[in-house]
Amino acid sequence: MKRTDWPEWSKAALAARESVLASLMTQALTRPGLLSLAAGFTDNAVVPTEIVREAVAHLPADGSALQYGSNPGRPKLREILAARLARQDGAASPALPADRFLLTSGSQQALYLAAQALCDEGDIVLVEAPTYFVVFDVFYGLGLRVLEMPMTAQGQVDPEGVAALLKRLETEGELPRVKLAYFITYYSNPTGLSMDGAVKRALGKVFAENAPRVVALEDTAYRDLYFTAPHPTPSLAALPEWEGLSFAVMGSFSKCFSPGLRLGWIAANLPELSGAMLRIKAQQDFGSGNLSQWIAEYAFASGAFEPFVASLRIHYAAKARLMSASFAENGLNKLGWSWEEPEGGLLLWLAAPKTLDTGLESAFCRAALEENVLYVPGAFAYADPEKAPKNRVRIAFGAPRGADLAEAARRFAKAASQFA
Amino acid sequence: MKRTDWPEWSKAALAARESVLASLMTQALTRPGLLSLAAGFTDNAVVPTEIVREAVAHLPADGSALQYGSNPGRPKLREILAARLARQDGAASPALPADRFLLTSGSQQALYLAAQALCDEGDIVLVEAPTYFVVFDVFYGLGLRVLEMPMTAQGQVDPEGVAALLKRLETEGELPRVKLAYFITYYSNPTGLSMDGAVKRALGKVFAENAPRVVALEDTAYRDLYFTAPHPTPSLAALPEWEGLSFAVMGSFSKCFSPGLRLGWIAANLPELSGAMLRIKAQQDFGSGNLSQWIAEYAFASGAFEPFVASLRIHYAAKARLMSASFAENGLNKLGWSWEEPEGGLLLWLAAPKTLDTGLESAFCRAALEENVLYVPGAFAYADPEKAPKNRVRIAFGAPRGADLAEAARRFAKAASQFA
Numbered sequence: 001m002k003r004t005d006w007p008e009w010s011k012a013a014l015a016a017r018e019s020v021l022a023s024l025m026t027q028a029l030t031r032p033g034l035l036s037l038a039a040g041f042t043d044n045a046v047v048p049t050e051i052v053r054e055a056v057a058h059l060p061a062d063g064s065a066l067q068y069g070s071n072p073g074r075p076k077l078r079e080i081l082a083a084r085l086a087r088q089d090g091a092a093s094p095a096l097p098a099d100r101f102l103l104t105s106g107s108q109q110a111l112y113l114a115a116q117a118l119c120d121e122g123d124i125v126l127v128e129a130p131t132y133f134v135v136f137d138v139f140y141g142l143g144l145r146v147l148e149m150p151m152t153a154q155g156q157v158d159p160e161g162v163a164a165l166l167k168r169l170e171t172e173g174e175l176p177r178v179k180l181a182y183f184i185t186y187y188s189n190p191t192g193l194s195m196d197g198a199v200k201r202a203l204g205k206v207f208a209e210n211a212p213r214v215v216a217l218e219d220t221a222y223r224d225l226y227f228t229a230p231h232p233t234p235s236l237a238a239l240p241e242w243e244g245l246s247f248a249v250m251g252s253f254s255k256c257f258s259p260g261l262r263l264g265w266i267a268a269n270l271p272e273l274s275g276a277m278l279r280i281k282a283q284q285d286f287g288s289g290n291l292s293q294w295i296a297e298y299a300f301a302s303g304a305f306e307p308f309v310a311s312l313r314i315h316y317a318a319k320a321r322l323m324s325a326s327f328a329e330n331g332l333n334k335l336g337w338s339w340e341e342p343e344g345g346l347l348l349w350l351a352a353p354k355t356l357d358t359g360l361e362s363a364f365c366r367a368a369l370e371e372n373v374l375y376v377p378g379a380f381a382y383a384d385p386e387k388a389p390k391n392r393v394r395i396a397f398g399a400p401r402g403a404d405l406a407e408a409a410r411r412f413a414k415a416a417s418q419f420a
Numbered sequence: 421m422k423r424t425d426w427p428e429w430s431k432a433a434l435a436a437r438e439s440v441l442a443s444l445m446t447q448a449l450t451r452p453g454l455l456s457l458a459a460g461f462t463d464n465a466v467v468p469t470e471i472v473r474e475a476v477a478h479l480p481a482d483g484s485a486l487q488y489g490s491n492p493g494r495p496k497l498r499e500i501l502a503a504r505l506a507r508q509d510g511a512a513s514p515a516l517p518a519d520r521f522l523l524t525s526g527s528q529q530a531l532y533l534a535a536q537a538l539c540d541e542g543d544i545v546l547v548e549a550p551t552y553f554v555v556f557d558v559f560y561g562l563g564l565r566v567l568e569m570p571m572t573a574q575g576q577v578d579p580e581g582v583a584a585l586l587k588r589l590e591t592e593g594e595l596p597r598v599k600l601a602y603f604i605t606y607y608s609n610p611t612g613l614s615m616d617g618a619v620k621r622a623l624g625k626v627f628a629e630n631a632p633r634v635v636a637l638e639d640t641a642y643r644d645l646y647f648t649a650p651h652p653t654p655s656l657a658a659l660p661e662w663e664g665l666s667f668a669v670m671g672s673f674s675k676c677f678s679p680g681l682r683l684g685w686i687a688a689n690l691p692e693l694s695g696a697m698l699r700i701k702a703q704q705d706f707g708s709g710n711l712s713q714w715i716a717e718y719a720f721a722s723g724a725f726e727p728f729v730a731s732l733r734i735h736y737a738a739k740a741r742l743m744s745a746s747f748a749e750n751g752l753n754k755l756g757w758s759w760e761e762p763e764g765g766l767l768l769w770l771a772a773p774k775t776l777d778t779g780l781e782s783a784f785c786r787a788a789l790e791e792n793v794l795y796v797p798g799a800f801a802y803a804d805p806e807k808a809p810k811n812r813v814r815i816a817f818g819a820p821r822g823a824d825l826a827e828a829a830r831r832f833a834k835a836a837s838q839f840a
Binding site for chain 1: 423425426427428429430431432433436437438439441442459461462464465466467468469472473476477479482483484485486487488489491525526528529532536537538539540543554557558561562596599632633634635664666674678679680681682683690692693696699700702703704705706707708709710711712714715
């Protein structure tokens with residue numbers, strides 16, 4: 001090919017950097033035998049193969065599930081999701097009715113659409129510290145600024161700190177640029193912590209008083225993966241402190257059913273926000289996969305979904321215990337490392353000794369790779385790299401087999417022992 | 421809900437208007453018994469139910485097809501698509517290798533990603549006149565300007581006209597803003613026409629001489645749906661006149677297999693363009709549905725795909741003949757209407773008598789709705805509403821049953837007879 005000239009790239013193309021995950025996966029691919037505790041995959045051993053087969057055996061005879069769907073998604077599935085959210089929230093009826101729900105290509109697209117509908121270049125998004133590191137790709141890709149919300153020592157958002165931040169932004173004339181506040185409220189990525197009910201309620205008052213135009217985006221991706229009992233705090237939809245404010249609740253079928261469907265959802269309390277996301281989605285793909293939606297709908301309607309997700313809870317609770325116990329058995333806590341046992345989710349959030357740098361370029365990371373074990377350096381989960389603690393590690397225990405978890409813990413502790 | 425304040429909408433939200441299709445569908449829903457020749461759906465009677473069941477029966481035993489996939493898509497499926505494009509183009513080996521291919525959420529997402537990767541707000545996209553009307557939602561939604569390329573009386577792009585347009589844009593200082601030229605090259609939506617080989621080759625020279633940085637986007641969504649023989653002209657990938665230029669070829673599984681998979685693809689000749697689209701896609705959804713991709717891959721690998729698409733060709737060829745014959749039998753041509761028999765695709769492009777306005781607000785459209793038949797007014801398919809002919813009609817014959825096609829033609833001709 002003899003090239004005469006090059007196209008010019010858009011700002012979006014130039015802003016779209018290689019993702020952290022992609023660079024970690026490159027590491028993984030070049031090391032055969034590497035055990036990865038990095039990617040937040042689920043366990044291939046517990047995908048719902050039989051439910052998918054049954055759903056496909058029961059495809060509607062009129063062929064409609066293999067036809068185009070509608071842009072917002074299958075009406076019955078949206079009804080089911082609205083009713084289920086209300087049930088989880090202990091509400092008598094859905095605060096977010098079915099017509100506010102959109103089915104999306106994973107909750108990733110839900111996040112992207114919310115950001116597109118609300119933010120212009122240079123606008124500000126507030127995030128927890130730490131937060132799900134992939135959201136930075138979304139926000140920076142859209143040309144947004146990301147600010148961390150102050151957090152307590154217990155890893156909770158600090159409502160008073162947020163109030164002070166919003167007041168400071170108002171003084172600086174930046175408050176009108178704040179469009180979105182993003183919260184992961186159940187078994188968070190990366191910390192495994194859930195938002196306290198008192199904090200969630202207090203935040204409603206803080207936003208009502210200081211920034212009522214900011215839209216809160218509540219990501220509930222891991223809510224279904226509790227280990228012993230559902231977290232008692234309802235979603236924003238059921239909290240009186242959030243009435244009159246603008247928010248959206250989003251979720252995913254990836255963690256609680258199958259990532260292979262590539263299906264998530266988002267429901268805004270403002271019909272106008274659901275409508276704006278819907279019209280942008282129409283440009284992007286006019287509707288997510290109808291077959292995938294049929295399978296999800298069938299799983300609920302047939303009664304197969306709830307027993308299935310109950311089995312996942314048992315499965316991942318056992319893996320969480322195994323992961324934590326394996327680290328302990330290999331003496332990681334005696335090397336000055338600490339962590340809390342999560343009550344749900346797929347992640348463990350380790351704290352190394354304060355002076356130990358766990359970054360990608362660190363001696364510790366090299367040692368871990370030498371031992372053929374991969375993790376996500378915790379610093380990636382912070383918006384502000386200056387303030388990010390360097391001694392944190394995100395461990396994803398969802399995907400590897402039990403034996404591999406134990407072996408990975410052994411390798412990890414061996415690497416850590418070189419820095420004790 | 422007592423609202424304290426309203427969020428501010430982004431430019432993207434404000435630019436995202438209700439789509440033509442959505443407003444037409446609202447019409448359809450309010451009229452029971454309406455026969456729609458508007459939506460470009462395929463026929464529910466010929467969706468690949470058995471192939472989907474077989475694919476799901478053969479899901480990999482390791483659970484991997486229900487796990488997350490990769491961002492570009494399943495490697496084997498990309499290999500298959502690259503080899504198949506080369507075969508269709510009569511090329512000895514793929515000019516676009518597998519690593520340039522991305523699987524997308526329908527070809528709609530492919531179009532969106534290409535526009536995002538190449539265009540900033542205010543940039544210019546060139547389109548055929550007429551073109552697929554949904555692309556305007558995409559382009560205007562991203563804040564782009566759309567210019568029509570000059571066309572010949574035979575409905576072909578006019579290479580000399582395009583050269584003159586590019587020279588004019590250069591004089592006006594606008595040429596650097598032209599980033600993309602969008603072509604539908606096989607059994608086009610809405611005209612059913614395919615691009616002549618001579619035109620395709622001449623356009624390569626025109627762009628090389630006048631605008632080598634413009635990226636050509638070739639949409640081949642209907643290529644597989646030929647009625648008697650494949651169109652003889654290869655894609656841009658196999659034309660020496662396009663060597664050294666930048667282009668991408670895109671396609672879809674919606675028309676030639678099943679819209680329910682929500683699966684399309686795009687392959688750029690520049691690795692940098694594939695890479696830019698991939699990184700933006702990572703922000704949007706990091707990868708399209710893995711299960712859908714498994715089904716498509718299985719359809720190819722099992723040998724089921726080609727016989728299936730061959731059966732679709734026979735099916736839609738018969739529907740095209742029936743649609744055209746039904747209009748003739750009901751005397752539409754005697755009322756001064758004309759159309760060409762398409763050689764592929766799912767659409768018929770009617771010309772009413774020159775003075776007859778077929779727009780949504782027209783007396784003719786009202787008469788058609790009175791007769792309970794819906795169509796897409798042709799003017800929607802033009803970027804420039806001033807210059808758009810008002811007497812065109814797009815007829816989609818893919819979805820309705822045969823008996824309904826005949827009845828819809830009768831109703832349509834009855835409406836037309838009031839304006840003869």
